[in-house]
Amino acid sequence: MKQLKKEAFEEVRRQWADQINKQLREGVESEQEYRTIQNLGDEEDFGRMMVDFFITSLEHADTSLYAEFLSWLKSVLESRNLSPKYLTDQLDFFQRVIEDTLDQDSAEGVVEHLSKARKRWQSQSPVVESFINEDQPLGNLAREYFNALINADRALARKLIMDAVEEDEVPIRELYLHVFQAVQYEIGRLWQLNKISVAQEHFSTAVTQMIMSQLYPYIFAREKKGNRMMAASVGSELHEIGIRMVADFFEMEGWDTYYMGANVPTEDLMTEMKEKQPHLLALSATMTVNVPRVEALIAKIREHDEYEDLTILVGGYPFRMSENMWKEVGADGFALDAQEAIKIAEEKISN
């Protein structure tokens, strides 16, 4: 499959996406439906999203990744009153496009992957459960914080968190994982189900980022360990809270951290690495389309002898979905969340 990726896929990727978009335009009932579906894709390109998720799933020989994407897409379409037929029609059409564009031998394997992913998708439960549960640690606070965000009450949201830290002495790490992370996941789930708007999601994200900044006096550890870590989201990645949390956890553990945010160009990252010489590099991807970019970046870093001892960890949504993906992109480790990232890093660095 790696062979196919370089020689065939780069050429046909755009062609497949264009054909899917063309077929969609012909099949939709109205311009409004067409726009709604296009808007689901990164950079408003639905065909590209269908193709990119598929190619990543194929490259990693992991049908569960595409099955998971199809489940997500189905729930997004249904909650917007769009017929699930759009999805099945597009998949049937996608299969024909594959057969028309690849030679028979290559097409067979690719179509088989698509069919297996579809079967797997059909057998899985479409229910996405709430990420906020009052029985979980800090579950009540998470619920109150979530309600404040949904009611656009920034002052209350801030007060809830500051009181928890200053009066109840709730540890920052727990707030991060059980409140901020759980609430961000819940916001995403409700956007997926069309129960909240993009504006509400943006508002919530902005408030959480603002409060995280106000917690900084509690984050910078007094005792330093002398270890340096650099953290970034690469490619076209705009999701940055997760990797920021990871960097903050390292900071709390006494590391010197360089958090570079989202969408960091490879060249700039390499320049910073040369200057800071980190012991650990943490790379995050949320959109599956950025996984190949993480892989390419790691390969590029590995070409340099000076980074022989560098530990590279990866994490984020696609790595959580596909258990071996971190190995396949050439990383030294993966963690489900920021707490686990510390554990893995300390194991790797002490070895």
Ligand code: B12
């Ligand atoms: C906020 C948000 C956005 C914001 C991001 C703003 C910002 N400044 O970060 C904006 C509006 C930009 C956005 C855009 C999009 N988004 Co969005 N977004 C979210 C949302 C609601 C929250 C993200 C977040 O803050 N999570 C909280 C953090 C703490 O969790 P985390 O990232 O998983 O990080 C933890 C671990 O994964 C791990 N980790 C993460 N990185 C690393 C790295 C290392 C090295 C390690 C060890 C561990 C690690 O540790 C972290 C802390 O514990 C998610 C929902 C979700 N489930 O995450 C959707 C979500 C990720 N988005 C989604 C989508 C579809 C999009 C868009 C395509 C929408 C669109 N049509 O425009 C675009 C794509 C943009 C792009 N090119 O990146 C989907 C993805 C679905 C899928 N199947 O892939 C989600 C899941 C929403 C949903 N349920 O449908 N989004």
